[in-house]
Amino acid sequence: MKLKHALSFLCALSLWPLLSAAELNIEITKGMAGAVPIAVLSESSNSNVSFEEIASIVRNDLRTSGRFQPLSPNDIPNAFRANPSVSAQWQDLGVENLITGAIQANGGDRYTVSFKLYDVFKTQSAGTQLSNGELVVRAGDSGVLTSKEYQNISAHSFRSLAHHISDVIYERLTGIRGAFSTKIAYIMVTPMGNKKQYRLEVSDMDGYQPRVMLESFEPIMSPSWSPDAKSIAFVSFERKRAEIYLLDVATGRRQLLTKFPGINGAPAWSPDASKLALVLSKDGSPKIYVLDIASKNLQQITTGYSIDTEPTWTPDGRSLYFTSNRGGKPQIYKAEVASKQVSRVTFVGGYNARPKLTADGKYLVMIHRSTPGVFHIASQNLVTGEVKVLTDSRLDESPSLSPNGAMVLYGTKEGDRRVLGLVTIDGRGHLRLPAREGSVQEPAWSPFLS
Structure with a gap:
């Protein structure tokens, strides 16, 4: 698998052109019955x-x-x-x-x-x-x-x-814990002549009080909050190649974590914050690895010639859900970390990707395609297998769950710009959070802050 083809698979729904950054503005698009x-x-x-x-x-x-x-x-x-x-x-x-x-x-x-x-x-x-x-x-x-x-x-x-x-x-x-005191991280891009300036920003969950954490003329991708909400792992191309960094939210200090040849992508924190699941292509096709942050010990979880990407942990930290084309088309699979045994999870629709799990582990939220060229946010009941489409827009990406599991934050297209959307986990309430002066993508909802 050529590197450029692997990068295309990893980034096709992520590297959309954007405009300038500003506070986000809540707009109700469909009220909840x-x-x-x-x-x-x-x-x-x-x-x-x-x-x-x-x-x-x-x-x-x-x-x-x-x-x-x-x-x-x-x-x-x-x-x-x-x-x-x-x-x-x-x-x-x-x-x-x-x-x-x-x-x-x-x-x-x-x-x-x-x-x-x-x-x-x-x-x-x-x-x-x-x-x-x-x-x-x-x-x-x-x-x-x-x-x-x-x-x-x-x-x-x-x-x-x-x-x-x-x-x-x-x-x-x-009876559900409120998540209004949480934060969101996202990527903004501002055209600067023939260049684009990428920004990693953090704001209140309603888009107010944005704070620029990092600026670069090279792409920034895949922000991921640590379980204590004190750090963000992300991918940067500042040195003309993909590298994974850790960012201290309070101080803005950064630490280079991985710089292996090829892809370094899709970091995801383990529930106990001791490890990161990530995607590396240092030995060929992109595969899922687990990195122990303290010891830097690296464990390969998946093998073979398929493209495996977008890992997310189960709440107990024993398994990883991930996206793979090992069956011919992108679908979601589950890997046991200890045994490395892999099983397929999604069967409805020709494309399912970007898995996220609710805190109780009962529902899988994902990008779902049932019609060519149309990508929705959907949920799957992991007990019954029932799939429910939550959104009605056409190009939805990057779902991120609120820590109470009640809402899904995601990226979508509105006219000629990219905005953030919010949908209730049952699909009945819909909102948009466009930037007042531009566009926004790759949202990540923080854990509870205390």
């Missing part, structure tokens, strides 16, 4: 900083999850905003849950931030007294599901706190 109506309001406070600054972020977070449909403040009657207590009238708006919040100034750049989460229907069914037709609930009454207060908060931390509040609300209402 059955999303729960919810309201987020600001209480009056003694601060010149309104809780609305936090409320708007919480609304966007809950909307992004696909499970909730926050009311626009413009759709809430003035009387409700002036007195944001839980009212029987909320049911007329279809609201099931209400969040109220307040910010109190403590002096200097320090504030106390509080919020309450109410269940409107639970409150009424509990028989709380009505006063002049209004159902009034205070903290401690049965309708209050969650009430929290955060002290000594600086205004600079409001966005981070808002994501934390969203996590608390999401988990309280769904």
